[in-house]
Structures are given as C-alpha cells and as structure tokens.
Amino acid sequence: xxxxxxxxxxxxxxxxxxxxxxxxxxxxxxxxxxxxxxxxxxxxxxxxxxxxxxxxxxxxxxxxxxxxxxxxxxxxxxxxxxxxxxxxxxxxxxxxxxxxxxxxxxxxxxxxxxxxxxxxxxxxxxxxxxxxxxxxxxxxxxxxxxxxxxxxxxxxxxxxxxxxxxxxxxxxxxxxxxxxxxxxxxxxxxxxxxxxxxxxxxxxxxxxxx
Amino acid sequence: xxxxxxxxxxxxxxxxxxxxxxxxxxxxxxxxxxxxxxxxxxxxxxxxxxxxxxxxxxxxxxxxxxxxxxxxxxxxxxxxxxxxxxxxxxxxxxxxxxxxxxxxxxxxxxxxxxxxxxxxxxxxxxxxxxxxxxxxxxxxxxxxxxxxxxxxxxxxxxxxxxxxxxxxxxxxxxxxxxxxxxxxxxxxxxxxxxxxxxxxxxxxxxxxxx
DNA sequence: CGGATAATGTGAAAAAAGTAACGAAATGCT
DNA sequence: AGCATTTCGTTACTTTTTTCACATTATCCG
Ligand SMILES: NC(=O)c1ccc[n+]([C@@H]2O[C@H](COP(=O)([O-])OP(=O)(O)OC[C@H]3O[C@@H](n4cnc5c(N)ncnc54)[C@H](O)[C@@H]3O)[C@@H](O)[C@H]2O)c1
Ligand SMILES: NC(=O)c1ccc[n+]([C@@H]2O[C@H](COP(=O)([O-])OP(=O)(O)OC[C@H]3O[C@@H](n4cnc5c(N)ncnc54)[C@H](O)[C@@H]3O)[C@@H](O)[C@H]2O)c1
Numbered sequence: 001x002x003x004x005x006x007x008x009x010x011x012x013x014x015x016x017x018x019x020x021x022x023x024x025x026x027x028x029x030x031x032x033x034x035x036x037x038x039x040x041x042x043x044x045x046x047x048x049x050x051x052x053x054x055x056x057x058x059x060x061x062x063x064x065x066x067x068x069x070x071x072x073x074x075x076x077x078x079x080x081x082x083x084x085x086x087x088x089x090x091x092x093x094x095x096x097x098x099x100x101x102x103x104x105x106x107x108x109x110x111x112x113x114x115x116x117x118x119x120x121x122x123x124x125x126x127x128x129x130x131x132x133x134x135x136x137x138x139x140x141x142x143x144x145x146x147x148x149x150x151x152x153x154x155x156x157x158x159x160x161x162x163x164x165x166x167x168x169x170x171x172x173x174x175x176x177x178x179x180x181x182x183x184x185x186x187x188x189x190x191x192x193x194x195x196x197x198x199x200x201x202x203x204x205x206x207x208x209x210x
Numbered sequence: 211x212x213x214x215x216x217x218x219x220x221x222x223x224x225x226x227x228x229x230x231x232x233x234x235x236x237x238x239x240x241x242x243x244x245x246x247x248x249x250x251x252x253x254x255x256x257x258x259x260x261x262x263x264x265x266x267x268x269x270x271x272x273x274x275x276x277x278x279x280x281x282x283x284x285x286x287x288x289x290x291x292x293x294x295x296x297x298x299x300x301x302x303x304x305x306x307x308x309x310x311x312x313x314x315x316x317x318x319x320x321x322x323x324x325x326x327x328x329x330x331x332x333x334x335x336x337x338x339x340x341x342x343x344x345x346x347x348x349x350x351x352x353x354x355x356x357x358x359x360x361x362x363x364x365x366x367x368x369x370x371x372x373x374x375x376x377x378x379x380x381x382x383x384x385x386x387x388x389x390x391x392x393x394x395x396x397x398x399x400x401x402x403x404x405x406x407x408x409x410x411x412x413x414x415x416x417x418x419x420x
Numbered sequence: 421c422g423g424a425t426a427a428t429g430t431g432a433a434a435a436a437a438g439t440a441a442c443g444a445a446a447t448g449c450t
Numbered sequence: 451a452g453c454a455t456t457t458c459g460t461t462a463c464t465t466t467t468t469t470c471a472c473a474t475t476a477t478c479c480g
Pocket of ligand 2: 092093094095096098294295296297298299300320321322323326338355356357358359361364365380381382397398399
C-alpha cells in the first residue's frame with residue numbers, strides 16, 4: 001500500500017475530527033476532498049482500497065469512519081515512543097502535547113549528556129547507555145532520532161538492537177537500516193531549500209521550466 | 211518541475227558535499243544513486259532535465275556539479291528567513307546552526323509573548339506586531355510558522371500581507387493561501403502515524419496488503 | 421593509434437498515481 | 451408508491467513518474 005495513501009488516510013482522519021467537533025454526523029467525499037485538497041474520486045478510491053464504504057446517498061457516518069480509520073492506522077491503540085537526543089529539537093518534541101491526542105506517547109528520552117536530565121519537562125531524560133535495555137523491556141517499537149548527524153547512525157543501530165522497528169529521523173543523513181525497518185526522514189533544511197527553489201523559479205532563469 | 215525532482219537535487223547536492231569532503235573529484239551516477247537511494251537512471255534523468263551533463267566515461271566533476279546544483283536550487287545566494295512563534299519548536303529552530311551551511315539564515319523571530327525575547331539565543335525575538343513591517347522592509351520571502359494551530363492561519367495572512375512567498379508550516383492544519391504562495395507542511399504527528407502504520411501492517415490484519 | 425570498455429544521455433516501455441465517468445442504490449419529495 | 455436526485459463504488463482512462471535499454475562517446479591501454 002502506497003505511503004501517500006496512508007498519509008491521506010491520516011489527513012482524512014484529522015479532517016473528520018474537525019467535522020465531528022463541528023457537529024457533523026455524516027460527510028461526503030466532497031467535504032473530505034475539500035478539507036485535505038484532493039478530488040472526491042481520490043477520497044472514494046482511497047476508501048475503497050480499505051473496504052471503507054458509505055451509503056449511496058448518505059455519505060459516510062463520521063463516527064464509524066473515524067473508528068475504522070483509527071483501526072487501520074493503528075491509532076486506536078496507544079503507542080509508546082522514545083526520543084534519542086534531548087537537545088534543542090529533542091526537548092521541543094518532549095514538551096509537545098499534540099502527539100497524545102493521536103494516541104502517541106513519548107515515554108522517555110535518552111542523551112549522553114546527563115545534564116539534560118532536568119530541563120525537559122515531565123518526561124525523564126535517561127543516560128543513553130540505558131536506551132537499548134529500556135527499548136527491549138518496554139517493547140518500544142518507534143524511536144525518534146534528534147542527535148547530531150555524526151551520532152545518528154550509531155543511535156539507529158542501538159535502537160534496532162533493542163528491537164525498534166520504525167525511526168523518525170531528524171538528522172540530515174541517510175540511515176543504513178536492516179530489512180524491514182521503516183525510516184521517515186524529516187530534513188528541514190531540505191524543506192526550506194525546496195520552498196526557495198519554487199519561489200525563485202517563476203521569475204527566475206528560465207531554466208527548469210517544463 | 212516536480213517537487214520530488216527538486217528534493218532529489220537537494221539530496222544529490224548534500225551527497226556531493228560528502229563526496230567532496232572525502233576527496234572525490236568526480237562521481238558516477240551509481241555513486242549518487244547509492245548515496246540517496248535511487249537508481250542510476252533516475253540520477254541521470256534528473257540531471258538531464260536541467261541540462262546537467264557529465265562525461266561519457268568520466269562521470270561528473272564534483273565541483274562543477276555542485277556549483278550548478280547550487281545555482282539551480284538558489285543555494286548560491288543567501289536567503290533570509292523569519293520564524294513566527296518562539297515557543298518550544300521555534301526556539302529550537304532559532305538555535306539551529308545547520309541552516310547556515312545551506313546559505314539560509316534566520317534573521318528574526320516574532321512572538322506575541324514578549325517574555326520570549328530573552329531565551330532564544332542570538333537571534334532577536336520581536337513583538338509579533340512588527341512582523342509585517344519587518345518582512346516588507348527586509349524583503350523577506352520565506353517564513354516559518356511555529357505557532358499553535360489556532361494562530362497559524364492568521365500568521366500566514368500577515369506573512370503574505372508583508373510579501374512572503376513561501377511558508378514552512380509546522381502547525382497541523384491546512385493553510386489557505388493566495389495563488390502562487392508555496393507552502394510546505396511538516397506534520398510530525400502524521401509522520402509518526404505513518405511509521406506506526408507500516409510497522410504494524412506486515413504482521414497485522416491482512417487488510418491493506420496489496 | 422585503434423580497439424575495448426565503461427559510463428553517459430535519451431527515447432521507449434512499464435509502473436504508479438490520479439482523474440473522470442457512469443451504473444447502482446439510497447434518499448427524499450410529491 | 452413512484453420518480454427524481456444525489457452520492458457512492460468501481461472501472462476505464464489519463465497523466466506522471468520511474469525504469470529499462472542501448473546507441474553514443476570519452477577514456478584507457480597495449
Ligand atoms: N534544532 C533544529 O531546529 C534542527 C533543525 C533541523 C535539523 N535538526 C537536526 O536534529 C538533530 C538534533 O538537533 P538539535 O538542534 O536538537 O541538536 P543539539 O545539539 O541541540 O542536541 C543534540 C543532543 O544530542 C545529544 N547527543 C549527542 N550524541 C549523542 C549520542 N550518541 N547519543 C545520545 N545523545 C547524543 C547531545 O548531548 C545533545 O543534547 C541534528 O541532527 C540536527 O541536524 C535540528
Ligand atoms: N514542539 C513540537 O515538537 C511540535 C511537534 C509537532 C508540531 N508542532 C507544532 O508546531 C507549532 C508550535 O509548537 P510549539 O510546541 O513550539 O508550541 P509553543 O506553545 O511552545 O509555542 C508557540 C509560540 O507561539 C506564540 N504565539 C501564539 N500565538 C501567536 C501569534 N498569533 N503570533 C505569534 N506568536 C504566537 C506563543 O507565545 C508561543 O511562544 C504548533 O502548531 C504545534 O502543533 C510542534
């Protein structure tokens with residue numbers, strides 16, 4: 001199943017929560033399409049791929065659809081996540097409350113610098129040495145890498161050794177991982193570069209215009 | 211030109227810097243392909259779309275290719291960027307040194323909370339009221355949104371009113387923007403959800419397997 | 421110097437993703 | 451109840467993206 005499809009499912013889900021809080025009890029493919037910026041066909045096709053069906057004229061029932069999407073996406077169950085690196089970015093993530101409403105909970109952070117222990121809110125910042133054992137004991141499946149580039153591969157290796165299956169990586173390098181390990185990279189410099197390219201091109205050199 | 215192509219160009223560029231620092235003077239499409247995880251054909255096709263050419267047997271000269279990529283991507287010129295919101299995420303961004311090596315500089319941050327002024331390093335945190343004028347006077351073209359969801363659309367509107375053309379948005383909402391404005395969204399909860407889906411599926415319900 | 425080789429550049433083929441179109445079924449209205 | 455209407459679900463089509471394949475040409479080496 002394509003990654004893009006899954007991303008859209010998450011977006012539908014978020015849109016549905018907004019519709020729900022607005023008092024909607026049913027939605028049409030048009031509504032969802034507008035909400036996330038795709039065509040109604042796309043919505044229906046995405047749904048049909050997962051056997052999500054509505055009523056021929058009544059659209060989709062918001063609560064049912066939400067329940068099914070949460071089940072498909074795994075967001076009906078709680079997921080515990082750890083963070084490696086409690087520096088600038090790591091502490092921002094630790095303090096963020098927004099993950100919990102998606103049923104995702106950061107349970108611990110790990111850093112080689114012990115002094116980071118204090119300043120990161122409620123979530124404990126533990127010594128990095130303890131990470132692998134913590135991961136194993138608590139059956140953690142997802143880890144976030146927020147350490148400097150040079151340390152990222154090593155951290156990934158330790159995560160995998162502990163049994164982690166998915167990594168969200170903020171370091172601007174390509175991690176070498178075992179078969180079956182899922183890695184999503186967030187490269188912010190690259191996002192900015194990308195924006196810069198697209199705002200420069202239209203008035204730009206003439207190169208690169210199709 | 212496709213966004214994905216541009217992202218790959220940025221990746222090639224990063225890989226090339228690493229090759230350069232390793233002493234490489236020329237590279238082949240194979241090297242670049244391995245480095246960023248695509249096929250050699252893809253590399254050559256990407257390059258050919260921008261008239262980037264190498265030598266039939268000697269590959270590509272690293273320094274020349276880098277110069278051309280930097281020109282195409284706009285990274286040969288410095289770009290000034292502002293941040294709205296100097297909270298957890300905003301301050302992490304402000305303190306990050308990594309953007310400067312891509313010739314991107316955060317010149318100011320803006321927050322409605324004046325007390326944020328102190329704790330954000332060298333870059334000044336100014337009152338949000340001053341943002342629009344600052345953007346205009348300094349000809350800022352790119353803004354980063356790191357304010358709470360509810361404030362994000364308003365911040366985007368002010369940015370656009372000041373003349374900003376590209377937005378990197380961390381708030382988990384879809385911004386409504388004028389024609390021609392480029393928006394890149396970074397939705398971290400969604401990235402985590404996505405990872406969770408893909409690590410759950412293989413052993414999962416059997417649903418959703420193609 | 422000339423043939424062997426290795427790597428490019430590109431057009432054609434394949435695959436993937438997205439869009440449109442339309443029959444079928446549920447709803448509401450008279 | 452019957453009819454008109456609306457919206458789904460699915461199939462067929464279009465567009466985009468990626469991969470393949472190979473002619474072309476620069477380089478190496480005897
Ligand atoms: N801060 C940002 O806004 C930002 C933006 C883009 C990318 N990034 C990337 O995110 C990562 C983290 O950035 P940051 O600004 O938080 O850096 P930082 O230097 O503030 O924090 C890194 C933390 O990792 C810890 N650390 C170092 N080596 C470690 C190891 N082997 N094991 C465990 N912990 C270790 C350090 O003690 C430090 O606390 C970097 O790879 C950076 O390139 C950050
Ligand atoms: N912190 C994270 O790790 C994280 C993760 C995912 C998403 N996000 C998103 O990033 C955004 C920022 O998150 P955060 O954790 O830094 O929040 P935060 O609450 O720490 O910081 C938000 C800052 O924005 C300021 N602000 C509020 N309204 C404003 C306005 N109208 N104009 C200017 N400034 C204003 C506040 O004073 C505050 O300093 C949010 O949209 C959040 O959903 C953050």
